[in-house]
Amino acid sequence: MQRQMTGARMVVQALKDQGVEVVFGYPGGAVLPIYDEIFQQNDIRHILVRHEQGAVHMAEGYARSTGKPGVVLVTSGPGATNAVTGLTDALMDSIPLVVLSGQVPTFMIGTDGFQEADTVGITRPCTKHNWLVKDTDRLAETLHQAFHIATSGRPGPVLIDIPKDVQFATGSYSGPAEARVSHYRPRTEPEAEAVARLVELIETAERPVFYTGGGVINSGPAASRALRELVDATGFPITSTLMGLGAYPASGKGWLGMLGMHGLYEANLAMHGCDLMINLGARFDDRITGRIADFSPRSTKVHVDIDPSSINKVIHVDLPIIGDVGTVLAAALEAWTARGRRVNGAALQKWWGQIEQWKLKNCLAYAPSKATIKPQYALQRLEALTKGRDRYITTEVGQHQMWAAQFLGFEAPNRWMTSGGLGTMGYGLPASIGVQIAHPEALVINVAGEASWLMNMQEMGTAVQFRTPVKQFILNNERLGMVRQWQQLLHGERYSHSWSESLPDFVKLAEAFGCKGIRCDNPADLDEAILAMLDHDGPVIFDCLVEKHENCFPMIPSGKPHNEMLLGDAAVAGAIEAGGAVLV
Amino acid sequence: MSALNIKKGSTSHSAYDLRDPHAEVVESHTLAVLVDNEAGVLARVIGLFSGRGYNIDSLTVAEIDHKGHRSRITVVTRGTPAVIEQIKAQLGRLVPVHEVHDLTVEGAAVERELALFKVRGTGDKRIEALRLAEIFRANVVDSTLESFVFEITGTIEKIDAFAELMRPLGLVDVARTGVAALPRGF
Numbered sequence: 008m009q010r011q012m013t014g015a016r017m018v019v020q021a022l023k024d025q026g027v028e029v030v031f032g033y034p035g036g037a038v039l040p041i042y043d044e045i046f047q048q049n050d051i052r053h054i055l056v057r058h059e060q061g062a063v064h065m066a067e068g069y070a071r072s073t074g075k076p077g078v079v080l081v082t083s084g085p086g087a088t089n090a091v092t093g094l095t096d097a098l099m100d101s102i103p104l105v106v107l108s109g110q111v112p113t114f115m116i117g118t119d120g121f122q123e124a125d126t127v128g129i130t131r132p133c134t135k136h137n138w139l140v141k142d143t144d145r146l147a148e149t150l151h152q153a154f155h156i157a158t159s160g161r162p163g164p165v166l167i168d169i170p171k172d173v174q175f176a177t178g179s180y181s182g183p184a185e186a187r188v189s190h191y192r193p194r195t196e197p198e199a200e201a202v203a204r205l206v207e208l209i210e211t212a213e214r215p216v217f218y219t220g221g222g223v224i225n226s227g228p229a230a231s232r233a234l235r236e237l238v239d240a241t242g243f244p245i246t247s248t249l250m251g252l253g254a255y256p257a258s259g260k261g262w263l264g265m266l267g268m269h270g271l272y273e274a275n276l277a278m279h280g281c282d283l284m285i286n287l288g289a290r291f292d293d294r295i296t297g298r299i300a301d302f303s304p305r306s307t308k309v310h311v312d313i314d315p316s317s318i319n320k321v322i323h324v325d326l327p328i329i330g331d332v333g334t335v336l337a338a339a340l341e342a343w344t345a346r347g348r349r350v351n352g353a354a355l356q357k358w359w360g361q362i363e364q365w366k367l368k369n370c371l372a373y374a375p376s377k378a379t380i381k382p383q384y385a386l387q388r389l390e391a392l393t394k395g396r397d398r399y400i401t402t403e404v405g406q407h408q409m410w411a412a413q414f415l416g417f418e419a420p421n422r423w424m425t426s427g428g429l430g431t432m433g434y435g436l437p438a439s440i441g442v443q444i445a446h447p448e449a450l451v452i453n454v455a456g457e458a459s460w461l462m463n464m465q466e467m468g469t470a471v472q473f474r475t476p477v478k479q480f481i482l483n484n485e486r487l488g489m490v491r492q493w494q495q496l497l498h499g500e501r502y503s504h505s506w507s508e509s510l511p512d513f514v515k516l517a518e519a520f521g522c523k524g525i526r527c528d529n530p531a532d533l534d535e536a537i538l539a540m541l542d543h544d545g546p547v548i549f550d551c552l553v554e555k556h557e558n559c560f561p562m563i564p565s566g567k568p569h570n571e572m573l574l575g576d577a578a579v580a581g582a583i584e585a586g587g588a589v590l591v
Numbered sequence: 592m593s594a595l596n597i598k599k600g601s602t603s604h605s606a607y608d609l610r611d612p613h614a615e616v617v618e619s620h621t622l623a624v625l626v627d628n629e630a631g632v633l634a635r636v637i638g639l640f641s642g643r644g645y646n647i648d649s650l651t652v653a654e655i656d657h658k659g660h661r662s663r664i665t666v667v668t669r670g671t672p673a674v675i676e677q678i679k680a681q682l683g684r685l686v687p688v689h690e691v692h693d694l695t696v697e698g699a700a701v702e703r704e705l706a707l708f709k710v711r712g713t714g715d716k717r718i719e720a721l722r723l724a725e726i727f728r729a730n731v732v733d734s735t736l737e738s739f740v741f742e743i744t745g746t747i748e749k750i751d752a753f754a755e756l757m758r759p760l761g762l763v764d765v766a767r768t769g770v771a772a773l774p775r776g777f
Contacts, residue, residue, distance in 0.1 A: 127631060132642050136686040139630065156686055191686050316680035319673060 009181050014143040015040035015174040018107060021150035023050050024182050027078050029069060029444055030054070031062040035082025036122060037109025040174035054444060054473055057465035059086050061437035063093020063164075064463070067102045068441030071424045072399055074227055076103040076157050077441065083109045084122030087168070088129060092431060094164045095133040099428025100250060101225055103162035105153050106134075112172035113141050126168045135163030141170065143178030151186040160193030161314040162225055193313060197330035197338055204326055205285070205309055206343045212283035213354035214361075215243045218266065218295075221250030221427070222288015222312065222332045224420045230333030231420045234287065235259065237340050241350050244362055246274035248289050249412055250427040257416030263362070267295045268563050269409040272370035272572060273362055275561070278303050279569035280361070286310045288332040291321040292428070293565075301568030311335045370561045370574055371413055380530050382407065382482045382553040386414035386454070389480060392537050398422065399442045399451045403435040403459030406488035406559045411454040433462030436479060440466060443475035450478070450541070457483040457550075458507060467520040470546040478540050479548045484555045485510060492558045496573075513550035520548075528552035619648065620675050620695040621667050621702055621772050627687040628654050628662040635685050636664055645670060645678050649704070649747070651769035661689070665772050667747070694772050702772040706750045711738045712761035720760045727753050738763075 012020065018041050022030065031054045034042045045053050056062040059081045066077025081090050087108040097104045111120040127139045136156050140146050149167055157165045209215070217238055223230045231254045238245045238261045245255050246266040255262060264271035266278055278284065284306045289295070291310075296302045302322060310317070310324040311332055318327040328335055373383045400415060401424040402408040408425055417423050424442060426434040439453035453460075460481050470477050490505040517524025523543050527536035527550070540547045562573045626632045633652055640647050649667040654660075668678060675693070682691045694700035708729070710720045717739075724731065724741050727749070733740035738761075743753055747770060754765060 128634070131631065131635060132638055137631075161684075189686065190689060314684060316677065316684050318680070320677055320680075323673070 009179040011177055012180050013175060013177050014146050014169065015044045017146050017180045018150065019044040019048060019051065020180055021147055022078060025154045027051060030078045030080050031056055031065045031441065032080030033059050033062060033086060035086050035109065037083035037111060037171050038080060040171065041080065054469065057468045058463065059089035060092050061463050061466040061469065063090050064434050064437035065441030066104050067093065067097050068401060068424050068438030069445045070102050070104060072421050072442040073445045074421060076105050076154060079104060079106040081108050083111055084124045087124055087126040091129060091133055094130055094166065096426050096429040096431045096434065097164035098133050098135065101162050101221060102164065103157040104164035105157050106164060106166040108166060108168050110168045110170040113170045116170065130166045134166045137166040139168045140173055143173050143176040146173060146178060147180045148186045151183045152189050155188055156191055194329055195313065195331035195334050197328045197335045201326060201328045202335065202338045202342055205328065205339055206346060208283050208307060208309065209241060209343060210349045211351055213351055214281045214358045215283040216277045216281040217243055217245035217285050217287060218278060218289055219245060219251045219254055219287045220248040220289025223251055223254040226288065226331055226333040228420060230336060233333060233336035233340055237336055240348060242355055244277055246277065248295060249425060251289060252412060252423045253417035253420045256418040258418060265412050269559055269561065272368045272561050272574065273365035275563065275569040275572060276365050277362055281306045284308045288312060290317045296322060297563045298566055298568045368574065376554065377530060379554045380528065380533060380551060382410050382557055383414055384530060385482055385533060385551050385553060386410050388533050388537055390415050392534065392541065393450060396450050399446060399449050401425065401435040401438040401442060401453045403455045404430045404432045405456045405459055406492065407454055407456040407482045409559045432459035436460060436463050437466045439477040440470050440475050443477050452478045452480050455479055455481045456488055457481050457510060458487045467522065467546065471521045476545050480551065481513065481549060482551050482553045484553050486555055513548050517548040522546040522548065524548045526550040615671055617669055617671055618675060619667060619669050620693055621665065621700065621770060622679065623692040623694055623772060624664040624666065624682055624688055625690040626662050626664060628660045629687055632687045639681055643681065649769040651771050665770055667770050694774060697774060699775040700772050701775055702746055702770050703744055704747055704750055704768055704770045705744045706765060706767040708741045708743065708757055708762060709738060709764040710741065710757050710761050711763045713737055716760045720757060723756050729753065
């Protein structure tokens with residue numbers, strides 16, 4: 008049924024019809040008609056952020072923790088350009104977002120009007136798709152298409168740029184069911200022959216490993232369930248990328264821990280030495296592969312991905328399977344079960360024997376201290392004191408992020424929100440607010456470094472205003488820790504600008520924002536301080552003063568293969584060639 | 592591979608990639624990309640090529656179905672077989688792209704380009720230019736006492752060859768349309 012209404016009302020109506028409950032946004036001249044409509048209704052909750060980048064990261068946290076698209080509303084010009092980092096972040100990590108931006112009226116486009124920017128031009132390479140809507144009659148259809156494209160196939164961010172006159176003008180609105188949908192229908196069903204071939208490989212593999220990524224999370228809870236069933240029934244070891252943590256439980260018997268540049272020794276050596284690699288929804292990112300020429304040299308590689316462009320982009324694979332990971336896993340389980348659920352048991356036992364040997368390296372070991380809080384120790388205590396709770400973790404980017412991935416265990420999908428592909432410092436605080444908005448009763452902790460955290464600290468205002476009791480667990484080393492680590496290892500210990508002088512007093516900062524601040528610098532006091540943070544019913548900024556020069560290990564230096572990992576400070580000298588310094 | 596009579600670089604005969612992944616031979620491929628004729632679609636395609644560091648040797652675009660809002664982009668690109676596969680996959684994931692055809696591997700295709708050449712000269716050079724134009728079946732579309740504008744249609748190679756011949760005879764300006772291509776047969 009078509010109804011006449013203004014473009015601004017259509018926006019709100021379409022959001023309601025798409026089941027949107029929350030919008031993260033910031034008003035401005037070019038979106039005032041939409042804000043006027045938001046004012047006159049109660050179905051959609053608007054979260055006023057402090058900066059548009061914060062809005063996009065909140066929407067990412069919301070989307071990643073719920074599986075639903077996150078929605079953002081920003082004004083033209085600076086509103087839209089401030090959203091660009093978040094859009095790029097969401098594109099790299101395949102997070103479904105619908106971003107609505109205001110634009111100057113159509114008759115002013117191209118005149119360099121006040122707060123005018125070529126938003127569709129600027130955001131074209133950092134969105135899955137975007138639109139400039141110049142006709143109110145096309146607005147409803149575009150809004151519904153936007154949700155379809157953001158959420159189908161490989162998810163990603165989309166943007167709709169809406170000129171102010173299009174918001175004021177009246178046009179006909181149709182609901183999602185009547186709207187003409189796009190031809191965009193990515194393939195989700197795998198080829199049966201490819202699945203059959205995968206099953207044959209599973210049956211005969213001597214040294215298999217599952218290598219899973221964010222695609223398993225994006226596919227939905229059914230994919231994680233099927234993954235758990237297949238991994239446990241085959242008895243194969245499983246490792247995961249940063250983005251895929253939680254799809255398989257950290258307490259599961261097949262779990263090797265995260266792989267990659269700062270992944271676990273046993274996980275990386277299993278990848279290097281396997282004869283069958285089953286990549287499920289991961290993309291052979293350079294943080295995973297290390298030196299391409301030496302990447303898992305003796306394995307048959309299977310790659311399951313919903314995006315055909317991921318196949319053979321970086322690593323040539325033997326068996327590509329295009330499809331939704333969950334659908335492929337279900338099909339593989341069915342085919343494998345029909346053939347009697349066979350595996351090469353004797354060889355597998357030997358393979359696990361090898362893996363157990365690697366585990367004895369105890370690659371996450373660090374030198375404990377009674378005088379200063381080691382960042383690893385802080386995370387071990389956080390893990391121990393939050394164990395068993397339905398806990399959501401976000402992070403910023405850097406050493407703390409890698410330590411969090413190493414030392415925190417994730418038992419369920421959608422509980423771990425981190426900026427993987429883009430590595431966006433400033434992601435974690437707003438993301439934690441987005442998660443908390445979606446899960447008001449849950450425990451939400453942002454594991455942060457003080458440098459990253461400062462990048463979007465203005466969002467504490469949002470946290471306080473909307474009473475989101477997010478816990479900001481800042482591992483404060485007064486350094487840009489990962490930069491400092493690379494300078495130590497690759498740039499002759501010349502610590503160029505990786506040290507923050509004049510950091511704020513985080514406890515006073517918390518008080519200034521109207522929330523609770525806690526400082527802890529003594530390992531003996533840490534448990535009590537963490538419990539005080541957890542017990543406080545409201546947002547907390549926790550300033551955890553940690554060892555300043557701790558390095559994050561294991562580490563595969565850029566340009567090195569998996570089997571040339573650095574383990575702890577003792578092994579570092581001379582390990583990185585000059586060539587590695589040009590890589591990032 | 593030769594026993595199967597599969598052209599090197601082809602993947603259309605198999606579910607699996609039969610190319611040698613380590614081949615570093617740079618090939619030229621002509622791609623036909625059928626797209627929705629909507630605002631910004633050409634910018635998306637060009638942005639993909641520049642953003643990912645791919646080459647464009649020739650690009651033509653025009654609406655081919657007004658009612659269906661459909662345009663055809665013909666792009667001649669260069670790269671190793673792996674890069675060509677990646678270009679096709681990346682084009683395929685753009686939302687307004689309906690079909691991507693690699694005319695270089697999908698069987699025989701006709702490829703044509705139109706070019707205009709302005710040649711300035713008098714005396715023997717002028718006569719020689721006209722004579723060569725006849726051999727190349729180029730038409731004279733404009734003439735003054737001191738110049739011709741020739742219109743020539745053909746493959747890239749034919750037009751390149753004509754340009755080489757015209758250069759010493761007073762070539763002053765060239766306009767080329769880029770390649771349009773269709774598969775042979777139906």
